[in-house]
Amino acid sequence: MRTYKLKMNPLKYAFGVSAGNFLDFLVHHKGIEVDANKAKAILGARPPANKKELQSFLGKVNFLRRFIANLAKKTLAFSHLVKIKSDHEFKWEVCHQEAFDLLKKYLTNPPVLMPPMAGKPLKLYISASDLSIGCLLAQENDMGREQAIYYVSRKLNDETRYNSVEKLYLALYFAAIKLRHYLLPTEVFMIAQTDVIKYMLSKPILRGRQGKWILALIEYCLKYMPQKALKGQALADFLVEHPSTSVDLDLYEVNLVESEPWKLMFDGSKTDEGVGAGIVLIVPNKQMYQFAYQLKAQHVQSCNQAEYEALIIGLELAIEFRIRSLQVFGHSQLVIKQVLGEFKCVSGALEEYLTEVKWLTSFFDHITFTHRFRLENNEANEIAQAASELKIHKGAQKRVIRIQKRNFSALKNRCKNFLPILTLDVTEEDWRFPLIKYLSNPSEKSSRQVRFQALNYVIMGDDLFRKAHDGLTLLCIGKLDQMKAMVEAHEGICGAHQASDKMRWLINRGWAMDLIGQIFLASSKTHSYLLVWFTPTYHVNQGTVFNGDEIKEFAKEYGIQILNSSPYYAQANGQAEATNKIVKNTLEKMTEDNPRDWHNLLSEVLWAYRNSKRNSTGTTPHELVYGHDVVLL
Template sequence: MAPEDEKHTSFRKPIEIFCYTVMPFGLKNAGATYQRAMTHIFDDLIHQKVECYVDDLLVKSLGRNDHLKDIRIVFKRIRKFDLKMNPLKCAFGVSSGKFLGYVVRHRGIEIDPNKIKAITEMPPPRNLRQLRSLQGQLAFIRRFISNLSGRCQPFSKLMKKDVRFKWDAECQEAFDSIKRYLSNSPILAAPIPGKPLILYTAALEESLGALLTQNNEEGKQNALYYISRRLIGAESRYSPIEKHCLTLIFAVQKLCHYMLSYKITLISKIDPLKFLMTRPALTGRLARWAIFLLQFKIIYMSQKAVKGQALADFLAAHPIPADSPLNVDLPDEQIMQVEENERLPFWKMYFDGALSIRPVRPPNIARARVGIGLIFVAPDGGIMRFSFSLTEPRTNNEVEYEALLAGLEIAIDVRIQHFQIFGDYQLVINQVLGIYKIGKLELTHYHRRALELLKQVPNVKMARVPRGQNAKANCLAKLDKEMANINEERSIFIGVYTRRILEPALL
């Protein structure tokens, strides 16, 4: 204890008042403080010769001859910082042992046999309290059980409020299947640095599951981690492709400490990365998911291209129900629209708006002058330029929306099928893509109209570009004073039109 804090740990005895000179039990931050101290003491040895979790210490060596040297180094460090060890809880020179509730061997991590025995010899639960005890024991070893949430699905209905507890044949069958699984439980390996990881995902009607594996030196796949959970509330009503996206997000969040350090190969029935990364516009949770996945190195591989026992075991643990719809291979008609082919004849549109306030007669009155500029680039390189002046003054945000709407209406009129939209105004681009929320009420009808027009173009993509790449559209928007910037041709034919503003819908 710090000398100035010792008085805060004082306690009274009949003869005198005492205080702790070392950290006592029961403090809220005791675990974190102790872990920080141990990390500081064994800083250069952790993950090399020592693994430490709070007061549990493990000294590891590759060879028996090196083990005595490693123990000597650790004991010197312990003596230096005046740490005390309990000899009754120590074991030396062993090839396996219990650490943090698991059995650690040279080939991997196993479930403690005592924990398996406690579950396999457990009688069927007779009340809710015993069922919760069973689920608590299963939760401790959940990383070893494939599709645990799916296996425990019959138990969930007994956990609901105001439901009479009745242990039926379905619950007994689920309980027996868990016992059979634990009789031959898998061994989880530690990841090998530098080798990519393989992530299997599966989405069922009521649960999600994932398996993280890695190829060993012999080319065989070792299981690293099993995860699963039930679908809650509205998640059960997601489309099949959204369930696969949710499974990927759940796996990445749960296994983030693995994902950030390795390259990941995703193996799934459907490619959720293509669905999230190539959609023309993302809103709500899909946009959040897409942004979250950008920080990871994940590539997709179809299940049909993979052959191995790990895949077979994973699919066996995640069976598709017999009444599953037949269109699961094409779970969403929108998935057919996200395939981008570089050979498609894409049109490009650059849009921008301009707003300026200039005095008019009488000189004390200012009038807002509003203009929008559009540039269409055809697949063969042809260029069309448009410049509009609006009938009424608008704000900067509204002017940019007006420019986008005008370009979409022109694209629909000329029946453009493949369309790429570029603009430099971040707020409008991100609102249409669903990244930003609509903060102002006056922009709501603009946003709604933009989404309606986007649906009428079969294949459309939108992206923000730097202002320098959008200079020509900006010049057209400020036609009266910026025309000198367009000097690539001696004469330019431009159609100048008048456009009415979009009136807000009546609420």
């Protein structure tokens, strides 16, 4: 201080003291306490007579929020009074007085908090009720007793519609965001009613808010610890202050023993306006879940195919819910009778759907199919008609239906029957071993890289699958099976000879036609050669050279099925040119003032293009490649 000629005011600084007032909190060797003057301002407050006085009181309470367990629930009674308009009457009722007295009673003996100690693990208690979520961060002190570090809580708004497990996961996400500087450097034991991390990782597809939550939590070292394994005053106090809604294990637990079967009602609708699928899942306690999907018209050619699409989507949802016993109801007599084996399937298009349905039924311990009349299946019928954009008659009951778009067919790119049956009996040398180990028990310690990679994988049955960007699951195989797949891909006169990227696409997606253009060799008779090899089914683009009458007659004569799709090489279909055109136009708009600065803005334009949703795919190019949106760290 003398070197740099610094001076301090002796009235503002103190050295060598054992206790003192710091940032309006009393800090001493036992921990951090509420300042008596701050508590006195609340304990001596009178019941508010208007909205302004209530806001002033809640502001004082909010200053001490880290000391108050489940503050959101304690102040819930004041919510509507804070929102009243100036022209409305401020009415103080009995429920408000009870909440007011409860807060004052709690602050007569507030808890003593402790600062976190480095090198010791933390314990994070989370709880969720119908209207609020709460968390407690605690740690064992030098005496071996648990002591609170921080209380956090908040009121649920639109999140009240979440199920019990989603509310718990929201509480975990909320605590991680609020207490990030506490949780990030150390190991954290999460105490809750159920292992929500394992529940989220066991879902075949992570989409929407669940994908956002689990992606944000991969940077933390979290381990689940059940409440039954703990005994102590901290747990008892937390359960008293946070009476949570019991988690419905019949709905969310992986190892499920059901006393009554679930019910699944499905219906498909195809009109000139579009194609829709309606699914209704009914829990044994009569709770109902409704799903509406709008399908691509080019994937569904008939009403029967729409019915099968709805049935397959419903069975996939039931598998995702971990349902073991299911009763299926539908008004399509053809679909139900074909599944039961009473009707013979003579249509080649429906045969693939039937095979898919029979494969999905193997995931259930008990499943039945029953035909219903349309009026008895009215719930699913209305949802399907709404999804297909059919005009509802005036007498129908008006309600809000959330319709999701499904950009792929139920049969598109299925690869489950490509290889023989595989099991998860893998050794430590197998590349799948760390992923299987983490997904089987997420509470065990693992590297951040494995936790990040595991977001794209899921264990279903006895197999490990990778989640593709289009919502499908791709089977993961070991080294021995990889060699078998490569042999099958290369052997014979029709073996493929493409580069590594094309070979991977072929193994994942199936075979197609390959054609090398005209070859000019030295010939005395000036002959030209054209090399072509293909399988009984091949894919072509929309060019007339592939869809001409001669090609169609040739394919029909030899029993070859032609499927139209985008080409493997984007430049052959003008896609590269279209992309360059968008990038060029965007770059011209950004460089109007200084055209010579285009090379500095090119990276920003490419970033914007790769992270903007395309109308044709409904997602971003980045998500198509990596399976998830960009995460800024």
